[in-house]
Amino acid sequence: MIYDAGHYDVIVIGAGHAGVEAANAAVKRGAKTLMLSLNLDMVAFMPCNPSIGGPAKGVVVREIDALGGLMGKVIDKTYIQMRMLNTGKGPAVRALRAQADKPLYIQEMKHQLEQLDLLTMRQAMVERLIIEDGICKGVITETKAAYYAKSVIITTGTFMRGSVIIGDLSYQSGPNNQRPSIKLSEHLEELGFDLVRFKTGTPPRVNAKTIDYSKTEIQPGDEEPSHFSYETKEAILDQIPCWLTYTNEQTHQIINDNLGLSAMYSGMIKGTGPRYCPSIEDKVVRFHDKPRHQIFLEPEGRNTEEVYVQGFSTSLPEFVQHDMLRTIAGLENSEIMRPGYAIEYDAVVPTQLWPTLEVKNIPGLFTAGQINGTSGYEEAAGQGLMAGINAAARALNLEPLILDRSQAYIGVLIDDLVTKGTNEPYRLLTSRAEYRLLLRHDNADIRLTEIGYNLGLISEERYQMFEQKLASIEQEKQRLAKVTIKPSAELDQLLMDAGGTGLKEPIKALDLLKRPEVSYGLINQLASSEQDLPNDVQEQVEIQIKYQGYIDKAKQQVERMQKMENKSIPENIDYDAISGLATEAKQKLKKVRPLSVGQASRISGVNPADISILLVYIEQGQIAKRPKEA
């Protein structure tokens, strides 16, 4: 007997990386929110690698933080190692990555959520949605509880008809032997959802006590760790290293000998796997002339001996995994604690979503995270945040938020998903962002804090701090534009030491800073600022001045595109009625239903002639209106 278990503004199904951000964002916008999870000990669990951040993904974490999200704060409190990557390259591609203490991350995340007054957390398995008049009104659990809400967000990750495969063993399961979600997936199919089958995998975990680290290379964290959250003040100095080792000919021989037993190659796996995260057997087969592959040994936490064997994802049988591992330097006596496995799951074809992540055909229903065909904790969290913001907007009649491609990696991610869809689990790469010079990790707060503040996601106190920072940057830039630096033997020596040439004539500090060999530190030495500026202000001043030419060019590029982005397509447009559109373009446009001409232009199969015609058609509509108005 189904009973009425309560009424909410927003219901979030799932408490993974997408679910927790969705719940937090919805609550911050003032929505009374219910979060349903299969297992409350697994809130924000990391079923795969114990790390957060890296190129592109690290920027997403900062963007989440700038919009009041949790991921950055929580990892800053629970990392065992922090490392800035790409320090030798330009500012646009520097990337922060943390090694996480997995159990601690779960604890801290759950703790953060428990502080939210408007949030109810409950352990439950959702089986069905309540759909009335085509609109989603709530959910029904396996215990027959009916919860009602104005918005429902599904963030069920890889649980949908999840199936774990190790060699020839296959069983229905979520990641790490959790219960799979079968009925909900079937229900979505009944509702007419277009689903695809994706696959991903994870490597074995081995016991640290059985690893001989002396045969591996140490990979320490940064001495002065940076942080993801703009609010973090305290660093964790007691960091734990990772270790690097390699596969060898012997490992590859075992793989080749047993290839027939791999679920990947025996045909047991039907789902499409990600190219950027191949299994070790895939690497050996596809790049057979490579004598070795890197293997990173990554501790899963401070108080556990489990070590994640990064780069060794596999679906080979357990005994083969054992033999393979033991060919590797340092792992000769290693003991597996958990075997690696492949997991297949249902994902929603994301072109069924609006850029708000609301399902086009079912108002009130949102999906976010791995269910939308992505992979990665950060990609999931970014979507969760946006779904939470927009689900609350729908429930409370507030303004929705769509980030565009020039504003955030999150915008790139969601635009790619809803416009182009994806043929494999989607991962963010810096090369997916055409404006990556603008989407730096150092300026995520400058890009997004104001937006977060206006939506109620950022506290007054933090916003004041942010405004203070902006003012300091501006002041310092103005100061440097005025201060003149005169040539001197001493200065010439400094410049030549830094690999540059001497100064012939007096120069403004700002122009001197544009030289590649000149750092802000040097400028400050020559013409020091009265007050001691915080590091992040110094960094901004330097980046904004040094790379101004490139940044300006990128901004012009955005401006050119913006005209198309701003030209919105009426929601009731009838593509069939537009004479001259190619048939393929009509089909694609009807499916994706782009909100702007800019978005339409990114759909594959819609060519420039179609865009011209579309523009003319839209203008025609406006021309038709004109006489009536007059």
Next chain:
Amino acid sequence: MEFDTIAAISTPIGEGAIAIVRLSGKQAITIANRMVSGRDLNQVDSHTIHYGKIVDPATNELVEEVMVSVMRAPKTFTREDVVELNCHGGLASVNRLLELTLQEGARLAEPGEFTKRAFLNGRIDLSQAEAVMDLIRAKTDKAMGVAMKQLDGKLSKLIQRLRQMLIETVAHVEVNIDYPEYDDVEEMTKQVMFDKIGEVYQEIERLLAMAKQGKVLREGISTAIIGRPNVGKSSLMNSLVQENKAIVTDIPGTTRDIIEEYVNVRGVPLRLVDTAGIRDTDDIVEKIGVERSRQVLKEADLILLVLNNNEPLTEQDRQLFNLIADLQTIILINKTDLPQTIDREEVERLANGNPIVATSLVNEEGIDQLETAIADTFFTGNIETTDLTYVSNVRHIQLLKQALRALDDARAGLDADMPIDLIQIDVTRTWELLGEIVGDTVQDSLIDQLFSQFCLGK
């Protein structure tokens, strides 16, 4: 609505005595004003026409004499400011004018774009909407088709090769960024980047130089007429000129006293070069010596060798055949109105596969066949000289120039010791621009390249 300023040739190419380059948009008058010397177009009344000299602002070189019509918005075809430059109908001059407008900031109009603007600005009646759309569709599709066809196989392959080089470089940088700990790919160094950019740069420069020589229908194909005295060289020149209503241009500023005449033969713009005065001296070899003649002839893209049907081949004729070995040649056996005494078989042997045309220039016979032979030589078949054909050519040149500019930026970045991921932005831009030439700009190919080239996945 607000648009940028567009330009295009709005008359059929090479088919009239006068051609018009039309500009439309906010900057139309400003741009034209920068090119026209002797009159301030900002000051003239709307809907008036003026005589002016076109001077390239970049080089101060006199380009052309034109009549300029200035029409201010809104009473124009597009309801924007419109300027029309009326110039001589030769391909070379009108091309040059169009390029100048682009150089000065106009954008090459898309097919049908003037009509589209006219429509969008409310100039055309609503009932014509569908017609406009069909027009855009047809023109765009055709333009693309022509653009593709226009690309000769070699050029297309070369551009593909350059693009491949660029995308491998870019993918390399991208891998360094997205997989910083991936030890298998060495770090893309600035030196490698510099070398690759240099290589692509040179190739593009070479392509542009070729375009300049006329291979891409820009300045005309330089054509030399040679032959013994009294075989009919002057008659040939005159009949080509008369037949095709050529414009005789005395190009100023050249120190050599070369007279060039432009004729348009079935879409092939020929620049008839009076090499060292063919018309003055009858014997080019005698006049300037064998070596020098060979040099002069090598500079020509096409040679028309004229023989006399009414005389047996002489030593001089055979010497000329020697001179033109390996050069693009059409052989004319002239004076077919007189009895044949020339040894046709020997001519065919000496022609070595080059086309032979029999003519009687005095009776105006065989000129048609000659023109066909010329067109065949350059287009290996039939080519329509519509405005589209031409537009795609200018488009290619524009794209190549932009690609070169992007590479200039990349080089400047290298000089300034900018981080490699910033330099890569301009390299990617070059790749995209070259892609527009071959009609391939799919962004996702970079990601594909990444995963096929490297074994990734930490």
